[in-house]
Amino acid sequence: MSHEGLxxxxxxxxxxxxxGAGIVLGLAAAAIMILVLLRKPEWRxxxxxxxxxxxxxxxxxxxxxxxxxxxxxxxxxxxxxxxxTMDPWxxxxxDPKSTTLVGKHYQNRWIPDxxxxxxxxxxxxxxxxxxxxxxxxxxxxxxxxxVPEVIxxxxxxxxxxxxxxxxxxxxxxxxxxxxxxxxxxxxxTGELSCFExxxxxxxxxxx
Amino acid sequence: MSxxxxxxxxxxxxxxxxxxxxxALIGVAFSTAHFIWPTPLLFALFMIVxxxxxxxxxxxxxxxxxxxxxxxKVL
Numbered sequence: 529m530s531h532e533g534l535x536x537x538x539x540x541x542x543x544x545x546x547x548g549a550g551i552v553l554g555l556a557a558a559a560i561m562i563l564v565l566l567r568k569p570e571w572r573x574x575x576x577x578x579x580x581x582x583x584x585x586x587x588x589x590x591x592x593x594x595x596x597x598x599x600x601x602x603x604x605x606x607x608x609x610x611x612x613t614m615d616p617w618x619x620x621x622x623d624p625k626s627t628t629l630v631g632k633h634y635q636n637r638w639i640p641d642x643x644x645x646x647x648x649x650x651x652x653x654x655x656x657x658x659x660x661x662x663x664x665x666x667x668x669x670x671x672x673x674x675v676p677e678v679i680x681x682x683x684x685x686x687x688x689x690x691x692x693x694x695x696x697x698x699x700x701x702x703x704x705x706x707x708x709x710x711x712x713x714x715x716x717t718g719e720l721s722c723f724e725x726x727x728x729x730x731x732x733x734x735x
Numbered sequence: 736m737s738x739x740x741x742x743x744x745x746x747x748x749x750x751x752x753x754x755x756x757x758x759a760l761i762g763v764a765f766s767t768a769h770f771i772w773p774t775p776l777l778f779a780l781f782m783i784v785x786x787x788x789x790x791x792x793x794x795x796x797x798x799x800x801x802x803x804x805x806x807x808k809v810l
Contacts, residue, residue, distance in 0.1 A: 547770045554767040561756045561763075569749045572756075573803065581752065585759050585796055589766075593789055596766040600778045607775045660782075667779040 560584025762789030
């Protein structure tokens with residue numbers, strides 16, 4: 529067994545345990561509810577049934593749903609690369625010769641994991657919720673309505689995502705334009721996009 | 736303590752509890768399926784159908800409890 533064994537503390541392994549617990553709790557809840565449904569209808573509203581359902585309908589499924597959210601939102605972070613639609617962009621990101629910003633970030637391990645998710649979700653709760661709603665529309669396109677011929681970003685890229693890591697760093701402050709009295713406010717408000725001066729984040733056209 | 740039998744539950748409560756069980760089973764089924772096959776589609780179905788039906792099941796169960804408590808004049 530590798531060092532990523534059954535009891536390693538890696539995130540992937542913890543998720544495996546959470547998923548396993550979710551399955552066990554879900555099956556236990558299902559067993560209780562099926563037993564209740566198999567009894568006579570009158571029994572289902574007795575005190576015994578209500579106590580059984582408190583566990584089988586409230587506590588155990590509640591924990592299963594919670595585990596589902598934890599595991600699901602962890603796995604969905606790297607699901608962008610699962611759809612063939614995104615293959616050209618993913619290939620560009622992983623191409624050692626790529627000169628795009630995403631390529632540089634990937635090659636230099638500036639963002640070690642979940643690269644798509646890290647840049648394409650705003651920070652904080654609202655950002656993640658937006659990403660989840662966006663993800664649902666991606667799933668709808670992929671499985672039901674079809675993928676549009678031309679793929680484009682839904683709303684302008686949030687400059688705060690760049691500034692979250694780069695802003696106020698020593699390297700960032702060394703650049704004259706970043707601290708220029710006229711340009712600084714424009715950069716901070718997003719009036720001046722980072723991509724005006726820096727390389728394109730992705731290939732301008734479908735790679 | 737009174738020896739009188741507890742008041743018979745209305746068929747409405749039985750229906751509510753039965754529906755709650757079925758809906759919660761649907762929710763648990765989607766949840767378990769998404770654990771076993773973690774695809775984006777099953778995750779989306781778990782989020783919408785699974786959690787939606789579980790939420791509805793909880794609501795029905797709480798209504799059933801509330802109705803019984805009112806019937807027994809606890810509330």
